[in-house]
Amino acid sequence: MDDFVFRNPTRIIFGRGAESKVGVEARAYSGKVLLHFGGGTIKKTGLFERVTASLEAAGVGFVELGGVKPNPRLSLVREGIELCRRHGLGLILAVGGGSVIDSAKAIAAGVPYAGDVWDFYTGKASPVEALPIGTVLTIPAAGSESSTGSVITNEEGAFKRALNSELIYPRFSALNPELAFTLPRNQVANGIADIMAHLMERYFTNSRPVELTDRLIEATLRTVIAVGPAVLRNPRDYDAWAELMWSGTVAHNNLLNTGREGDWGSHDIEHELSGIYDIPHGAGLAVVIPAWMKRVYRHDPVRFVQFAVRVWGVDQSFRDAEATVLEGIARLEAFWASIGLVLRLKDLGIGNDRFAEMASKCSSGGKSTVGHFIPLGKKEIEDIFELAK
């Protein structure tokens, strides 16, 4: 097991009506908050009213900033920073899914910083302070409600880049599974892919032995595999949604990578796709990950055998490890297909004309690599696009 430091301070308020408790939580940090959200669905569903009523009951004022899009944009982040400064806001309350929360985190880090917030995403600077963040989660997927990560797209050049910092752990997150009942089917499926990707990025590691965290990841994957189809069959199945929503948080709250190094190459590769083609992150991951697996499994077939047997219940071919490995990957693909995800770039409408460009961008023009299971340079990234086409 690798040495590690772990702390996750997010307070989780889980259950029906959780969104009506955020006023009191927010009040502990500030009397005036930025209420950050997406396309306005929350105004149609009544969620906006419940959240603002909770704020008002706690004596917390707010300034609204809606309009966050999937693959959240730097320009809106800048607007949010400006609003916080102008109105002296002391907390960002994100009401939405991963994009809204990631945008809130960027704003929170940007407000006390004299330079350009994009510096944090290019690695030019690291945040030394941030405004506190609270969330009301509406989509089980990104895990941003209790994570250190934020991913933002800079429209100038279609760069999609990530910031990781303990300073942007949300202070509190309200998780009400009922809020997911009305999600469109494709968004649910993309969310399931995203959750599973977070688990698999942690699973495929060179750190060993990592018995406990292996088993915890396998446990969470099996839960998602069990309840994912259930929420698609019956979108009002509270119990199944509760399992899926809590799995999405546990998948990405950093407990499951304690003592091990994750891979994250597939995420970096997917960011090139969604940065340029503006596809949903989960949909991109469903295409990239099986291709990544086919490219890298020979590096450590035993780990892939364990994945096949323990996660997918594959009947192990003891004399033919490769057969077991490939059956595990096939089961993953079959599962994703069964919930309506597509598995090839061409089915996302993406041709092979920009593979070289994306591989170059992802590897800083061939000068760097992504991923840890095996480091992927420009050539290997192109191989993966080819396997995914």
Added chain:
Amino acid sequence: MDDFVFRNPTRIIFGRGAESKVGVEARAYSGKVLLHFGGGTIKKTGLFERVTASLEAAGVGFVELGGVKPNPRLSLVREGIELCRRHGLGLILAVGGGSVIDSAKAIAAGVPYAGDVWDFYTGKASPVEALPIGTVLTIPAAGSESSTGSVITNEEGAFKRALNSELIYPRFSALNPELAFTLPRNQVANGIADIMAHLMERYFTNSRPVELTDRLIEATLRTVIAVGPAVLRNPRDYDAWAELMWSGTVAHNNLLNTGREGDWGSHDIEHELSGIYDIPHGAGLAVVIPAWMKRVYRHDPVRFVQFAVRVWGVDQSFRDAEATVLEGIARLEAFWASIGLVLRLKDLGIGNDRFAEMASKCSSGGKSTVGHFIPLGKKEIEDIFELAK
């Protein structure tokens, strides 16, 4: 899944040499701490020197209070409270196992309280503030290094009672698996029983469905079952100790009871045993839990079938649930026997002469019950002692 609120703020510093990092951690809270420990082993092993060197390097002064015994005593807690007040100490640094940490928590809660600290353990009062606590863990067992619990024995009447409060979560805990290399075998076995007990107390629940947390508990149990015998075979197996130590924390840091009600009846019953006979808590649990299982399994055989199949790999008798249940309990007993634990009260030197007295004490003279899976009154507690004799 039940509604829940979850937050665990403990910062875990895990790995070789972790104890040498506590000075800096402590400094963030106070310039002068109470250094709390047990029988003095830490002065023989060099641990005391490494911890105090770390404090000194960070400019943190300390006052010593050793002498914590297993089943930690209220009298020493009172002494610690007095020392903190007299010297204006701002943090309790516990160096030891669960007893030392539980004692530190009692001191931390007692210092700012005008009344008698025992009030918190009888339920007469609840803490509203507490000094911060840090720990250097030497025994994987109690999970107190990242929990809300503290158990103290009041020598006047041999009452052993628990306090639970978010205020006594340690702020930081240093976990170095090497510190466990020199533990006596019986202490290791007792620790394994304690860790498994924390997992099983959470597992046997009436809350449902609880798919994710079921699987996380099963994953942690299987890890402990795998690595427990390994550390006994080779006490210098760092990797196995690392898995066991981190499992002990995860077992009791409250993540695994999110959305479910635990039982804890066996803990309450065991507290009567160790309160009167001063046996190690883990040794008492190894006797009580199988007896508890035999008394209660008919309440929900399906849950015990799941336990047998998923945790112990029992080949399920599909037409005979009870056979599967009993095989699961037998496997637990066989595992505990294999690591040197005794399974009957008589083998701990405890006769049946005080069963009625203990059952009465545990149920407030027959007026209350313990446990949630099924509530146990005086009669049921006596049944369990009979099954354990």
